[in-house]
Amino acid sequence: MKFAEMEYKHPDRDALLNELAEIESRLKNAKDYEDFYQAFVDYETLGSHYGTQQNIASIRHTIDTRDDFYTKEDDYFNEINPVVGHAQNQIIKAIFDSPFVEQLRKDVPETFFTTNEFALQVISPEIIEDIQEENKYASDYQKLVASAQIEFDGKTYTLAGLEDKMNDKDREVRKRAHKAYWGWFAEHEKELGEIYDKLVKIRTRMAKKKGFENYIPLGYLRMMRLDYNKDDVEVYRKNILKDVVPVCMDLYKKQAERLGYDGNTLPVWDEKVEFESGNPRPKYHDQKLVNKALNMYKELSPQTGEFFQAMVDDELMDLNAKPGKAAGGYCTSLADYKRPFIFANSNGTSHDVETLTHEAGHAFQYWSSKDIFPPELAWPTMESAEIDSMSMEFFTWPWMKSIFEEDTDKYYFSHLSGCVKFLPYGVLVDHFQHEVYENPDWTPDERMACWRRLEKQYLPQKDYEEIDFLERGGWWMRQLHIFLNPFYYIDYTLAQVAALQFWTRMQKEDPEAFEDYKKVCAAGGTLPFRGLIELANLKVPFEEGCLGETMEEVQKWFDGHDASSY
Template sequence: MKFSEMTYTRPDIDAILAQCRQFAQRAAQAASGEELVQLYYDQSAALADYTTAANLANIHYTCDTRDPYWEGEQNFFDSNGPAVTNATVEIYRAILANPHLDALTEALGSTCVPGMKNAVLAMDDRVLALQQEANALSSAYQKLYGGALVELDGKQLTIPQLGPYRQSLDPAVRRAAYEAEAGYFDAHRAEFDDLYSRTVKNLNEQARILGYKDYSELSYVRMNRIGYGPEEIRAFRDQVARDVVPLLNTIIQRRAKRVGIDHLTFTDLGVAFPDGNPNPIQGYGERMAAARTMYHELSPETAEFIDFMQDNELFDVLSRPGKASGGYMTSLPSYKAPFIFANWNGTSADVDVLTHEAGHAFEGYLAARDEKIPADLECPGMESAEIHSMAMEFLTAPWHHLLFGKDTDKYSLLHAEDSFIFLAYGCEVDEFQHIMYQKPDLTPDERNAVWLELEHKYRPWIDFDGLPFYGRGAGWQRQLHIYECPFYYIDYCLSTMAALQFFLLTLKDPKDAWARYLRLVKRGGLASYTELCQTAGLRTPFEAGSVKAIAQPVADWIEAHQI
């Protein structure tokens, strides 16, 4: 069914809550392991229509944050979603108390029971009102950011539409683009500062009520991290700072020399080649035709997937006024349909987001059709789900010429460099958030000072050169994850470590790399991050020395493939 034909009906929340209570009773009364396993499948499938309605409302709202009807529906789910979530937690609580619990591990693997335990530990009715408020704060940020329009080049542009100007070969144009963006954030400085202050206060209060010292601790439970915790993440960040940042500094300086820039400033970082960055082919239809060819040739599974996505118009990727920032994939379980949202702006990042979100969507497409995988376990933890997307960016490399033509080699180098460079930024975002929630009384200026200190630690090559907004240390405010899904960002770093290994594997044997990836993807959410890495024969970044062992070959490839 085409997206435009999918109907939306606001769900009956009271009926859903009553149904959840019935499932909780059934879970308490299940008299055998087989009965408990079936109950888990049943309750997992029961909320498909509710989830579909919630995701349809969110899609429509993020596609146009100015639409009052969809803003009202988004507000409805912001208000009622926590009650539904907490009702499902009561089902899990009853399942966990059942004496036949071990049957779930035997039937569904190592993540099912720990995932339910995390859900129980992360939420209950005592924080319901705070959850509602947190949802409203997130939506307010989306609206404030998504509504941004700035003046440049005689035009009114959205923030994503500034992308080509930020990559201009003219330094004055680049500077003007960053200043235009900065002007919007500075004009709304008090609003962005207030939204973040209220978010930190809200989430820390939720953590306190639930028995945690602050949200940085609770976040590991809510993010359903299985098999590792803050100490492992800290050790990983330390490895990146020690073993990766020096390599990145060399890459950045080499890029500046390649471009012909003597004194590198922040506004120069987006320019990678003296004759301009790689340009993908233009035109929605042309790109979608190239994507169809690419995925038809990659594998039978991806051929079926891309036909389904395109034939059912499950993409909204063009930037326009009022559209929320960023990109995402979400699922519509009643239709077994993924949906991809993005903000194309004519740069190579358009291809990054196309292949990235397609990786998410491909996994979701396969999992929705595998009857062995319950709906609750179709997707693994986000650090694992991002492997699906970030690895897909590299696994499609043999077909990137369809999207870049003569600029293919330039894109290959740029993509490898940027993926590698991202590690430092992602760790910076994560450490910043830990500090913010552990020191919640910092003033806005003090928060910005922490960010500037971390910039020096993780990205010592940056010179803001008096740039507004960024120069005062507020650049973190344009990172939507910090406001909308705190502590998510380190997941990209963990998955990048897997994706870079897929990159190296693809260089050696693309067919073997794809076979490993497909094995990983087909496990859905039935395995942890570590287990999924093992499935594909990958190292995990928690091992001492593993980050350097992965990073050095990538740095060597980048050095050997200079253009």
């Protein structure tokens, strides 16, 4: 069934709550395990249907945020989700309190119980109104960013659409495009700062109600950090500074030399330009790029071929940037149909290819685990999910020749370089949020100063010449995760370290690398992060020496590839 044909029905709040209450009663009053288990199955089926309806509304809303109907539906879900979540928690409590729970533990993966134990600590009646308010301001951020209309060289661009000009071969075009892009953020600095200030205070208030000193421990619970903690993350941060930042600075120094600069710093408009001759660009766009991807996935494996053919046939992708479309890219699922959906904002740059292969990695993982029961365990936790997406970017390397043609070597260099350079940035985003939530009474200016201070540690190459907004510490305002999903960013870096290990195995032509990847995808959320890493025969990123060994392999590759010749 094509996505456009999938029916959307507005969920009736009271009817849904009545159904949940009935299931709760059945679980509590079950006379035997058979009755109990059937009630459990009915609960999961109802949850999948509700989630499907919510995701259909959300997808259609993000495809066109100007659509009043789906905007109202999206707002409606933001309003009722905390109430529904509370009712679902009552059911989970009934399950945990049941004399049949031990039998259920034999039939259901342990991660179902672990994640729900965390969830019980997250949702409670006293913070429902706070979550509703949080959802409102998060939506306000999305709407504001999606509404951007920027005049540039006689045309009107969205923020995503302008990124193509920000990577233009002509330095003066890049410079003017960056000034236009960040000029929009500077014009809306006060509004963006106020939205975030409200979000920080709402989240802090929730944490206090739950008995926490600040939002950080509640944030970890909400992110389902099942088997690592704040201390692990602090050690990981130090390893990034020790093992990764020096490699990045070497890359930036050579990049600056290629672009004609002295020293280690780069103007912001040249930071994404690896080569004086211009960045690699895909030779195919829109449907032609999708056709190339289809052929690629058919050749990669029978499973990936079947998966991507279904994505094309059922029109389960919306890839191109357009007015009114929400920013960013994502993959979500439609559980009733056991299908994933990919959303992106293609703009004609190499980022289009990385986004497509990245989100296809998420989608393939869901496709591989869609029959897992309970259905919510088809998805792993956030950091584990990113292993699937980031690794897919590397597993598709052999087919980049058919997409980038004479720019293929450039693409390999810029992609690997970008992955490595991303690690300090991703950790910076996480570190910044720890500082913010430890100091919830900071003013917007103090938050800006904090970002710039940390930025100088993790990204010392930054040169914000002529863009005062960035020099004052405004970059973080474009990072939607900071607004929408607090602490959801270090996940990308942890997964990147795992993906780089897969890349290393590919360089050594390890025949088991892709087989291990498929095992991880098929496992879905039945194992926590460390368990999935071990299943993949990789090293846990928190282990001493993991980053050092990986960076040694990366450095060897760069030493063997002279980018000045591209």
